[in-house]
Amino acid sequence: MHEERLLALYDKLYASFGPRHWWPADTPFEVIVGAVLTQNTAWSNVERAIRNLQSIAPLTPDLLRSLPEEVLKQAIRPAGYFNQKARKLRAFLAVLFGRFEGNLDTLFALDTETLRQCLLEISGIGPETADSILLYAAKRPVFVIDRYTIRVLSRHAFLPEDTSYAEAQRYMTDHLPEETGLYNEFHALFVELGKRYCRPRPLCSGCPLEDL
DNA sequence: GACCAGGCACATC
DNA sequence: GATGTGCATGGT
Numbered sequence: 001m002h003e004e005r006l007l008a009l010y011d012k013l014y015a016s017f018g019p020r021h022w023w024p025a026d027t028p029f030e031v032i033v034g035a036v037l038t039q040n041t042a043w044s045n046v047e048r049a050i051r052n053l054q055s056i057a058p059l060t061p062d063l064l065r066s067l068p069e070e071v072l073k074q075a076i077r078p079a080g081y082f083n084q085k086a087r088k089l090r091a092f093l094a095v096l097f098g099r100f101e102g103n104l105d106t107l108f109a110l111d112t113e114t115l116r117q118c119l120l121e122i123s124g125i126g127p128e129t130a131d132s133i134l135l136y137a138a139k140r141p142v143f144v145i146d147r148y149t150i151r152v153l154s155r156h157a158f159l160p161e162d163t164s165y166a167e168a169q170r171y172m173t174d175h176l177p178e179e180t181g182l183y184n185e186f187h188a189l190f191v192e193l194g195k196r197y198c199r200p201r202p203l204c205s206g207c208p209l210e211d212l
Numbered sequence: 213g214a215c216c217a218g219g220c221a222c223a224t225c
Numbered sequence: 226g227a228t229g230t231g232c233a234t235g236g237t
Binding site: 034035036038039040041042043046080084088128129132144146147148191195199200 | 216219221
């Protein structure tokens with residue numbers, strides 16, 4: 001029942017927007033950097049920050065770790081909260097180099113639950129950032145919830161609008177087949193709908209889901 | 213100028 | 226456990 005309606009939503013979104021080809025990044029490490037930089041920030045601003053970093057050298061853990069504090073901050077400045085985000089990226093690198101030889105493959109060798117806990121212990125990485133890394137960088141079947149996901153699901157009466165992250169996540173995984181590819185596309189489609197039509201104001205103008 | 217954006221940590225009740 | 230606040234840039 002819930003599953004049918006969710007899949008109907010998915011089909012309608014997919015028919016409207018097509019495959020989103022997420023995450024918009026060239027490497028798993030770039031996914032991680034983008035996931036931190038996009039916290040409460042428009043993606044267009046993150047793109048500038050990532051371009052700035054790439055203009056210095058290919059975006060790798062070693063490069064990022066080698067950058068002086070001020071150079072890093074100035075590069076990511078367009079993404080906002082640059083002091084905090086510089087610290088968050090450094091906190092991730094400290095764990096990556098301290099415990100996993102600076103090697104993402106070594107970090108990603110952990111099982112999904114252990115990896116999620118490991119990420120959540122890093123200051124600056126919360127549930128959405130951790131799950132984005134799990135799904136889009138490590139390719140694990142973990143459903144990512146974000147502001148748009150909750151807004152779309154509540155406006156279309158799947159969930160109350162004050163639903164917590166964990167509750168929304170469980171709702172999705174309880175009512176969908178556990179498939180990385182489905183979770184990947186579905187979340188990306190939520191974001192696309194959210195950005196285009198499901199905004200705080202005006203509410204739902206021209207939304208392609210009106211008859212859902 | 214107000215509002216919004218692919219959150220999170222921390223303080224406080 | 227719920228609620229409030231600071232963090233910062235750039236587009237609409």
